Amino acid sequence: MTERPAKRRRVELSLDDKLKIIKSxxxxxxxxxxxxxxxFSIGKSTVGDIIKKREVYKAEFEKNISGNKRRFNNACKFDKLNELVWQWFCQARAKNISISGPIIQEKASEFAKELAVADFKGSNVMPPKTSAERIAAYRARIRSNPNKKLDYLNKERIRDKRRRL
Incomplete structure (x- = not known):
């Protein structure tokens, strides 16, 4: 049986390092x-990603952002809309209303029209950054009230298991 190759160590580059790669x-x-x-001891795809986003990094440098900074503000332009949909979702689940993806998309589109968001397109994917946090918060609420159904969480667990297979 062959052994797996050693996992490459994660390297986070600063803005200065990214600019050095771009200049090179x-x-x-x-x-x-x-x-x-x-x-630079990073992957080829990482170099490609940096080259694709070189204009963004150059603009950050010109804004006099610290060269030591490794991450930038990646705020979603639909934060208010996301929050409204999340509040609606929590309220609906508290009433034991079964909710599917298309229902969430429809409600998000309604909120987008109310907020006059012109370029909104509903997707069927939750942002990965927030989905885990929100599911954890939802689980905590259910633990505090054990009489609530866990159908939403069970569906999420089944989806996760299917993705892993």
Whole structure:
């Protein structure tokens, strides 16, 4: 039986490091993604992602953002809409109303019209950043009131198991 290769260590690059990669990429002769990935000890796809977003990184640098900063504000432009949908969802589940994805999409579209959001398109995917936090909060509420049904959480667990397979 063959052993798995050692997992590569996660490397978080600062803005300065990303700008060094961009400058190296724009130099003559142009280096390959592989040579840059070996030089900075990161994956080739990470180099590609940095090159794709080079204009964003250059703009951040020009705004005098600290070069040591590793992450930027990735706030969703529909935060208010997300919050309204989440509040509606919690209220509906508290009343034991069964809710499916299309129902959530429809309600989100209604809220978008009320808020006059022009470029909103309802998707059937929750943002990964918040879905785990919200499910955990929902679980905590249910634990505090054990008489509530767990059908929503059970569906989420089944989906997670299917994704893993």
């Amino acid at each position: 990429f724009e130099s003559v002769p142009k280096p390959t993604f592989r040579s840059l990935s070996e030089k």
